[in-house]
Amino acid sequence: QKEVEQNSGPLSVPEGAIASLNCTYSDRVSQSFFWYRQYSGKSPELIMSIYSNGDKEDGRFTAQLNKASQYVSLLIRDSQPSDSATYLCAFLDTGGFKTIFGAGTRLFVKA
Amino acid sequence: KAGVTQTPRYLIKTRGQQVTLSCSPISGHRSVSWYQQTPGQGLQFLFEYFSETQRNKGNFPGRFSGRQFSNSRSEMNVSTLELGDSALYLCASSPQTGDEQFFGPGTRLTVL
Numbered sequence: 001q002k003e004v005e006q007n008s009g010p011l012s013v014p015e016g017a018i019a020s021l022n023c024t025y026s027d028r029v030s031q032s033f034f035w036y037r038q039y040s041g042k043s044p045e046l047i048m049s050i051y052s053n054g055d056k057e058d059g060r061f062t063a064q065l066n067k068a069s070q071y072v073s074l075l076i077r078d079s080q081p082s083d084s085a086t087y088l089c090a091f092l093d094t095g096g097f098k099t100i101f102g103a104g105t106r107l108f109v110k111a
Numbered sequence: 112k113a114g115v116t117q118t119p120r121y122l123i124k125t126r127g128q129q130v131t132l133s134c135s136p137i138s139g140h141r142s143v144s145w146y147q148q149t150p151g152q153g154l155q156f157l158f159e160y161f162s163e164t165q166r167n168k169g170n171f172p173g174r175f176s177g178r179q180f181s182n183s184r185s186e187m188n189v190s191t192l193e194l195g196d197s198a199l200y201l202c203a204s205s206p207q208t209g210d211e212q213f214f215g216p217g218t219r220l221t222v223l
Binding site (some may be wrong): 049102 | 146159167169200201208212213215
């Protein structure tokens with residue numbers, strides 16, 4: 001069964017620091033990877049998608065993909081208390097054509 | 112552009128009853144996926160519809176069913192509710208299957 005592994009956390013970082021969130025995935029042929037943020041009691045919201053090896057930057061967020069290692073990460077620079085949430089990693093299962101989500105990493109940014 | 116909407120937002124049912132949840136996707140999105148989210152299991156894929164056809168189904172019992180209408184709106188139905196069906200049910204839409212998904216606010220179902 002294809003799956004995503006994420007450290008459940010909580011990951012605690014001080015305000016202004018870089019938060020690093022990581023996940024590994026089991027689908028060797030997947031081409032599409034996603035990061036979602038979910039605040040407590042809310043639904044997931046898309047932060048970023050990444051399809052090619054390397055880095056993709058959007059504001060304070062940088063996604064990194066390494067297909068050979070089946071590894072994707074999300075860096076949050078200048079972390080703010082408002083970044084405190086659960087971050088979900090996901091990939092497209094091309095065999096079943098469905099998106100598979102990890103259980104999420106809880107991030108706390110301390111003011 | 113309006114986001115994904117789900118109704119109702121909250122539901123309380125008793126065991127054995129059935130429930131229907133509704134989802135209206137973002138205008139122009141033809142793919143609608145449904146997920147169940149519980150604290151212990153995370154986001155679990157229920158099924159995906161595209162152009163009124165169910166293209167994928169997750170590992171849920173037959174009590175869970177769905178459909179999609181010609182305007183891309185989707186409904187899911189759960190029959191013979193069990194206590195374990197208490198969860199947040201999320202709908203997500205995308206232009207095509209496999210594209211970035213955008214989630215609705217969810218329907219929180221409580222089964223007593």
